[in-house]
Amino acid sequence: MIQARLRKSFPAREDSSGFSLDLEFTAAAGVTVLFGPSGSGKTLVLDSIAGFVRPDEGRILVDDDLLYDGATGVHLPPQARHCGYVFQKYALFPHMTLRENLAFAVEHLARLERHRRVNESLEKFRLTESAGLRPHEVSGGQRQRCSIARALIGSPKILLLDEPSQGLDAPLRSELYDVLRQVRADFKTPILLVTHDLDECFELGEEMLVLYEGRLVQSGPPRKILDQPANLEVARLLGAFNLLPGEIRSLDPGRNTSKLRVGEFDLDGPYFPGKLLGDRVTLCVRPEQLSTTARNGRPGPNQLPTELKRALETPHGMRLEFDNGVLVDLARADYDRLRDTKEWVIQFPSTTLRIL
C-alpha cells in the first residue's frame, strides 16, 4: 500500500518551459499503471518514490513507513526505502554474472541465507542455467527476468517499473507481461508501472492513473476509464476515440432520451444529466462501437451518411476512415462484403452514446 502526495516544480529556463508536478494518489496491492504521454511527469513520480528526486512538498507513505514528508523534512535516502526499481534498460551490472547481480542485493544477509535466496530466485525466474553468465551473454528475456528478480530479491515494499516494455519486440513484450502477472500472483508487493502504452494498461493494470502535465486527470480500472473518460483531455490521451462536435437539441429525463445535432443530422442518445438544451458538447465514441453498412435509401435512426476516404488494414481487421473524420473498425470479412459500396452510413449506438 502506498500513499503519495507530491508537489514539485521546475522553473522555466531558457532551454525549457517550466514544469510542475502536483498530484495525490494511493495504490494498493496489485498492479497500478501510471499512464501518460512523455513529459507528463510519470517517471518523476517513480523517482520521487524511490528517493532519487526530492519533492518540494508532500508526503510519501509506504505501508507504515514514512519515506518523505515535506512538513517535517523527512527524506530517506534510496538505500533506506526498500523500493524495488526496474530500470528502462534494466541496469544490470555489466561486470557481474546474473548470480552476482542477484547476490549484490542481499549482501547484508548471512552467507547461507543469501545463497538460499539467490538460488530460490534464480529458479523462480528460470535463470538457473544462465546464472554464471554476464548480462551481455544472455538473451533479452533473461536480462529482463533478471532485472525483475534483482528488484524483488530483497523483499521490497513496493516494485517500481519504468516503461519496462519500451523498445521490446512483440514476443519479449508478451513474455514480460507473463512474468509480471506471475509476480503479481506470487508476491504481495504492490506494483507501480509507468507506461504510455494503452494496451499495457489493459494487459496488466487493475488500476490506472492518467497523468497529464503533472496532474492526475483520472483514475480507476482501465476498462472504466476507456468506457467513460472523464474529460476531453483524457479521451485525447487514450487516443482511441472519435471525437465529434455536437449540440444538444432535446432532453427528456422521463423517457431517458435526448437528441444530439451532429453536422446536419440528429442522433438519439440517453438523457444527459447536468446538460442543458443548446449546450455544445463533444460526442465520444470508440471505433469498435460503431458499425457501418451500405446506404439504402433514407438513412435510418442514428445513421450518419458519409463517404469512405480510405480503408487501412490493421492486425485485427480493417479500420475505415470516412470523409467526416470518423473512424470505424470492421472485421475483414465484413469489409470484403461491403468493399464496392459507394455510399455508406455509420450506425451510432443510442443508449451507450457518451458525450464530454
Added chain:
Amino acid sequence: MPIDWFPLWLSLRVAFVSTAIALAAGLWLAYLLANRTFRGKEVLDAAVTLPLVLPPTVLGYYLLVLIGRASPFGKLWESVFGSPLVFTWKAAVVAALLHSLPLTVKSARAALESVDRSYERAARTLGASEWRLFWRVTFPIARRPIYAAAALAFARSLGDFGVTLMVAGNIPGRTQTVAVAIYDAVESGNNSLALTLVIVVSVVALIILTIANRLEPAVVRR
C-alpha cells in the same frame, strides 16, 4: 666500462610511487569532481591540469617555494622526518606527481562520468552504501580507462626532467634519475652510456604505452 643502472632503478621507483599516489589521490579528486557540486569545482579541475601546460622551471620554482627548507611545509616535514624533503628521491616523486596527477584526475573524472547513472541508482535501491556502490559498481565499470591513465602517468613520471632537476637535484647515486643521468652523460661526452639509457627508457616507455592502449577501449557494456 660497467654501466651504472642506479638511475634507471631510481626512476622506476619514483614512477611507481608517484603513480600509486596519483591513482589514489586522482580517484578521490575525480570522484568529487564527478559527483559533487561545489563552488570552484571547475577552478579545481583547471588547477589540477595546470602543470601540463606550465614550463618546468615555473613548476620547479613553485615547488621550491612550497616544499623548500624555508617553507612551512618543508619545516614541518623536517621536524617530523628529521631530514629535508628537497634534494632527496622523495622530492623527485613530488616532481613526478605534478604531471601524473592531472593525467589520472582527468581520465578518471571522464571515466566515472561516463558510467550510466542508472547503475548507481540501481545499486542504491538495492541498499548499497555510497562506498560499496563506488568500489563494487562504478569503479569496476570505469576501471579500464583509469588503469590506462595510470599507465600513461607511469610513463610520464619515468621521463620527468626539468622539475626533478630543480627540486631533487642531480646527486649521482641518490637523486640522479634516468632522464637527468642521460643529460649528464651527454654533457660529459659519455655517448655510449647515454645511448644505452636512451634505448632502455624508450623501450620501457613503449611497452607501457602499448599496455595503456590495450586497456583504453572503455568497455562499458550493457
